[in-house]
Amino acid sequence: MADQAVSRPASSFRLPSLSALGPLLALILLVALGAFLNDNFLSQGNITNVLARSAFIGMIAVGMTFVITSGGLDLSVGSMAAFIAGVMILAMNALLPSMGVGVPLILAGMGVALAVGLAAGLANGLLVTRAGIEPFIVTLGTMGIFRSLVTWLADGGTISLDFAVRQLYRPVYYSGLFGIAWPILVFALVAIAGQVAMRHTRFGRYCEAIGSNDKVARYSAVSVEGVRLATYVLLGLLVGLATIMYVPRLGSASGSTGMLWELEAIAAVIIGGTALKGGYGRVWGTVVGVLILSLIDNILNLADLVSPYLNGAIQGVIIVLAVVLQRGKKSSA
Amino acid sequence: MTAAPVLELRDVRKSFGPIEILHGIDFALHPGEVHALIGENGAGKSTIMKILGGFLEPTSGQVLLDGRPAPYASGAEAEAAGVVVIHQEFNLAPDLTVTENIWLGRELGRVFLDHKAMRAGTQALLDQLDTHISPEARIADLPVSDRQMVEIAKALSRKARVLIMDEPSAVLTQREVEILFRQIDRLREQGVALLYTSHRLEEVTRLADRITVLRDGAVVRRALRGELTEDGMATAMVGRDLQDIYPERRHSMGEVALEVRGFHVPPLVHDVSFTLRRGEVLGISGLVGSGRTELAEGLVGLRPATGDVRRNGVAVHIRSVRDAAHHGMAYLTEDRKERGLLLDKTLRENLTLSTLPRFGTPFISDAREETALTEAIGEFDIRAPRRDMKVGNLSGGNQQKLLLAKTLLPDPEIVIIDEPTRGIDVGTKSQIYAFINELASEGRSVIVISSDMPEILGLSDRVLVMRQGRLAGELEGERISETNVVRLVMGTSEGANGEAAHG
Amino acid sequence: MERRTFLATTAAAVAAAGLATPALAQGKKAVIGVSIPSATHGFMGGLNWHAQETIKRLKATYPNLDFVLATAGAVGKQVNDIEDMMATRNIDALVVLPFESEPLTSPVKAVKDAGKWVTVVDRGLSQEGIEDLYVAGDNTAFGRVAGEYFKANLKSGAKIVVLRGIPTTLDNERVDAFRKAIDGSGIEILDMQHGNWNRDKAFSVMQDYLSKHKKIDAVWAADDDMAIGVLEAISQSGRQKEMWVVGGAGMKEIVKRIMDKDPQLPVDVTYPPALISTALEITALRFVSDTPVYGRFIIGSTLITPANAAQFYFPNSPF
The missing domain is CATH 3.40.50.300 (P-loop containing nucleotide triphosphate hydrolases)
Incomplete structure (x- = not known):
């Protein structure tokens, strides 16, 4: 009878199940395919390009992982990025006469980006938690609001950063440390911190508990609303951080900036194995998902595989396959 | 034939x-x-x-x-x-x-x-x-x-x-x-x-x-x-002889641990007053819908409530489960599948959910959690084929024992247990009764809410009966009998109101 | 004012026969409905700005004209806008830039059948003869002018890459004309991918072109927004000296750089968002004078060079 009770602790390291490795497998296959199709695929230049491009969506998707894990959703991140970029550029242009071109001006711009991101995330979070409106509806609404605001700020055109400021700011996207571009470094840090937070802190555990069953969480002394609010604020801040890395790339923002980023971020989260209905989050999976999405684009550009008209279809097929690889086993179990 | x-x-x-x-x-x-x-x-x-x-x-x-x-x-x-x-x-x-x-x-x-x-x-x-x-x-x-x-x-x-x-x-x-x-x-x-x-x-x-x-x-x-x-x-x-499934009560009651006066939990519970002593098992009986669960949830801050609550003689205001925990109170819900346990999570994650801050800040220590789980499995005789299995795959009895372990992990002085043995087999029942008895003999106060009459009779030092959101009466010692409880529950006891007044 | 001169040089007006009758009884205001796509990218942003500016100006000039402007983000929304204008604003004329030709044809025809004046801008309807007035840019010329420049300035065997827009008929017309123009020149098109008239997308497509192709002599970016992304990708790779870029439309930043003789941006091809102004002005004339205004106005595409760039530079426009 007593031998039925397992009394020895499970080893702290367990191999992930085959299904968890699905997205990783898809990523490896894509890399092999890319290398096979084009010699330059594995060149340092191309890898840097792909990783740096992934960085914006990547940071946002890490934040999105927490929101989705706790049972929420945020459709507004793409528009939010455009709005933050617009406000950040306008603020830097406005401060230019008083502050002059210099590092303090750049830092002020970064501060503005983070502050606006925090405020936007707080707005989403409060509407969801305090007003009790469905996250889908709240963020669908704010998506439209942020998008219109940036179009309005830009007068329907493009908001451009002052040329001299841009020259100073440019290296934040284009240069790096030890040959690794800044966006890649920052993305890596965000991803690692996200993974640790999800697996090894109370915040991550609470997100999973709330997504799994918010009533149980409430009965277990978890501040359900507080944690939910925190996920939206965190996501807002990460959108701000992504924008800080994005603006120096082209130095501009317009109504089309960040178009469909929300869907890419959500797709990356789901491809990575986080449950769309919440309750289970996997940050490293999200990173893999983001890389899969940008690699598909990259490979389609590098190899003339199919008519460019069909690029969307190829992407769709790979996204669905990645998810099938991961869930295929479940239905039979 | x-x-x-x-x-x-x-x-x-x-x-x-x-x-x-x-x-x-x-x-x-x-x-x-x-x-x-x-x-x-x-x-x-x-x-x-x-x-x-x-x-x-x-x-x-x-x-x-x-x-x-x-x-x-x-x-x-x-x-x-x-x-x-x-x-x-x-x-x-x-x-x-x-x-x-x-x-x-x-x-x-x-x-x-x-x-x-x-x-x-x-x-x-x-x-x-x-x-x-x-x-x-x-x-x-x-x-x-x-x-x-x-x-x-x-x-x-x-x-x-x-x-x-x-x-x-x-x-x-x-x-x-x-x-x-x-x-x-x-x-x-x-x-x-x-x-x-x-x-x-x-x-x-x-x-x-x-x-x-x-x-x-x-x-x-x-x-x-x-x-x-x-x-x-x-x-x-x-498959073996069962001794009496109820443990022998030998509680020595101490000073008043909880005093509740004029407690309201809108819209159902009105003007409930009672006291709870250290080392006491207080049974609460009544029909489903008589406000028993609402009263308990009001006490631990899960529902908005008004009234005077004193812990060890000091007035306290409890607005959340966290407040309740801070004052050494814990509540075990009657609905273990929807409110008690995360069915798609493992034993460990469930066990420590309400006490996570004890397991390390900012990083949770896996080792400490595992130790706690090992202790809980031993102490509460939780029988799980695998430690890392999902709680939803455990049998009802083992889920209940895990929930009990989770509720007791913060070491509360007052434990409110709502339907301790719903849908649980006889063997596990008697184990749970033993745990409840042990809690009282350690000097903790236990409130048992139950629709199971023998359970109320077998465990309680004192019984409160609720009817339509109010306290219908209180029974103690010799007066705790099935007939008396049922009369109060149904409102047929002539002395029902008198009981409350005497109590 | 500058815009007028430019229109004068480029617009070929084919006036149809017929008497124009002033549509208005004295004292009543004529309402002109304007339905255009919303400002989702640079060109449309410019077009929106020009539309608003022109409406402001025309209102001030002609007090008996009123305008209803609606911008739509999708085909369905545009159809609804037009139906609402008919139902609730009682418009006398409609100036419409159809989101897509096919779905807008019958709603616009309904407006015409109700006896209203119809001006169609830039994208034709799928049925002939509905509109009273047609004002459009010339997509074939847009591709041809760019192609001719490439043919004249590149040697045989030169290698180029192309960024296409969003897959549409308009994009096909431009690309076909471009191909036809460079036909027989020996110029090799290495790659042709969609950049969706978007800076970010064009940036990544160009990055990938640069990884893939060791030698590129020139880029036809086909749109100034895309040209900005392309230039940024080129400077990241440090290959600025290797190739030049031709965009399209006439964005002020690009025109400025041509004025300043930037070797990376030798020329640009116009496709002016101001064509909406032309359409509005001509439609307004219909209601304030007896000028016959029926017909087709095709605004050609011209090559902006350092020599003539100044005439195409509107520093106040957002585009």
Whole structure:
């Protein structure tokens, strides 16, 4: 009878199940395919390009992982990025006469980006938690609001950063440390911190508990609303951080900036194995998902595989396959 | 003497993966008979019912309906063949009304729904069950016991030849159980074959014409009415002699740990006052819906409430579970699947959820959590095939023990336990009673809320009875008896008000 | 004012016969409905700005004219806008830039059938003869002018890459004309991918072109927004000296750089968003004078060079 009770602790390291490795497998296959199709695929230049491009969506998707894990959703991140970029550029242009071109001006711009991101995330979070409106509806609404605001700020055109400021700011996207571009470094840090937070802190555990069953969480002394609010604020801040890395790339923002980023971020989260209905989050999976999405684009550009008209279809097929690889086993179990 | 069986299992085996959980079961249901199937949790009762009801296929062996292989392969087809199952996990759509649920899948009316006829039909069924549930009520708005009645009404409407009931009385009050029994008697007279399961052995004695006792996936005892005492049933189920399942009380009560005055939990609970001493087990009895759970949830900050609450003589304001924990109070919910445990998470994550800050800041220490789990598994005798399994795959009894371990992890001084043994087998029950007793003898205060009369009588040093949101009376010592409690519960006690005044 | 001169040089007006009758009784205001796509990218942003500016100016000039402007983000929304204008604003004329030709044809025809004046801008309807007035840019010329420049300035065997827009008929017309123009020149098109008239997308497509192709002599970016992304990708790779870029439309930043003789941006091809102004002005004339205004106005595409760039530079426009 007593031998039925397992009394020895499970080893702290367990191999992930085959299904968890699905997205990783898809990523490896894509890399092999890319290398096979084009010699330059594995060149340092191309890898840097792909990783740096992934960085914006990547940071946002890490934040999105927490929101989705706790049972929420945020459709507004793409528009939010455009709005933050617009406000950040306008603020830097406005401060230019008083502050002059210099590092303090750049830092002020970064501060503005983070502050606006925090405020936007707080707005989403409060509407969801305090007003009790469905996250889908709240963020669908704010998506439209942020998008219109940036179009309005830009007068329907493009908001451009002052040329001299841009020259100073440019290296934040284009240069790096030890040959690794800044966006890649920052993305890596965000991803690692996200993974640790999800697996090894109370915040991550609470997100999973709330997504799994918010009533149980409430009965277990978890501040359900507080944690939910925190996920939206965190996501807002990460959108701000992504924008800080994005603006120096082209130095501009317009109504089309960040178009469909929300869907890419959500797709990356789901491809990575986080449950769309919440309750289970996997940050490293999200990173893999983001890389899969940008690699598909990259490979389609590098190899003339199919008519460019069909690029969307190829992407769709790979996204669905990645998810099938991961869930295929479940239905039979 | 008995008619040929309607529904029969012959040498049925069932395996999940490599593990065989039913070992050659022979089992038959006869028309006009109530056949009780009893056994501890995990003995295989649910699997047998699922096979009978068409929800599972046996790995080998035969299911015979009227002597021929059963012509159904799903629950819906079984229902069409007259075999209806009343599930313990309700099969009701929570967002639909009572009427809509009862007629689900066989709505009346050709092109447009005939709402009037369906409503009238529903009302007739509900009247038969002597319940005042509105046919228009949404299932989600109904308390658990009403949902059970709707489930029963739905089964009655199916004109079943075979009715399989999986612990229908578990969530019902005494009065509702009586109504249920009358319906069962009526159906038996009409020649329906009934299968009844319950952990309440006195119900089995009252109802069953035939008893089959199951242990570890095999039949260990068959008996006809009158051949088996309740004690005999319990012994057969557990496979060993059971001493009295209630521990001997030897509590030494200390000073007042909690004092509640004029406590209101809108909209149901009004003006409740009581005290709780250290080392005391205080039972709270009353019908489901009398405000017992609401009172408890109000006390631990899960519902907005007003009134004076003093801990060790000091006034406290508790607005959240966290506040309650801070004042050494913990609440174990009656709804372990929806409010108590995260069914899709592991034992470890469940155990530590409400006490995570103790396991490291900012990073949770896996090692400390594992140690806590090892201790809990040992201390509460939680039997899990694997430590990293999902809690939803544990048996009800082990879930309850885990929930108890989780609730006690913060080391509370006051523990409120709502329905400590709902849907749990006899063996586990007696373990849980022992834990409760031990808590009191350690000097903690325990409040036990229960619909199970013997439980209240067997555990409590003092009993509060609630009726319609108010305290109907208080019983202590010699005065704690079934008759006294039932009188207070039903409001028939002449001295009911007087009791409250004396108390 | 500058815009007028530019229109004068480029617009070829084919006036149809017929008497124009002033549509208005004295004292009543004529309402002109304007339905255009919303400002989702640079060109449309410019077009929106020009539309608003022109409406402001015309209102001030002609007090008996009123305008209803609606911008739509999708085809369905545009159809609804037009129906609402008919139902609730009682418009006398409709100036419409159809989101897509096919779905807008019958709603616009309904307006015409109700006896209203219809001006169609830039994208034709799928049925002939509905509109009273048609004002459009010339997509074939847009591709041809760019192609001719490539043919004249590159040697045989030169390698180029192309960024296409969003897959549409308009994009096909431009690309076909471009191909036809460079036909026989020996110029090799290495790659042609969609950049969706978007800076970010064009940036990544160009990055990938640069990884893939060791030698590129020139880029036809076909749109100034895309040209900005392309230039950024080129400077990241440090290959600025290797190739030049031709965009399209006439964005002020690009025109400025041509004025400043940027070797990376030798020329640009116009496709002026101001064509909406032309359409509005001509439609307004219909209601304030007896000028016959029926017909087709095709605004050609011209090559902006350092020599003529100044005439195409509107520093106040957002585009």
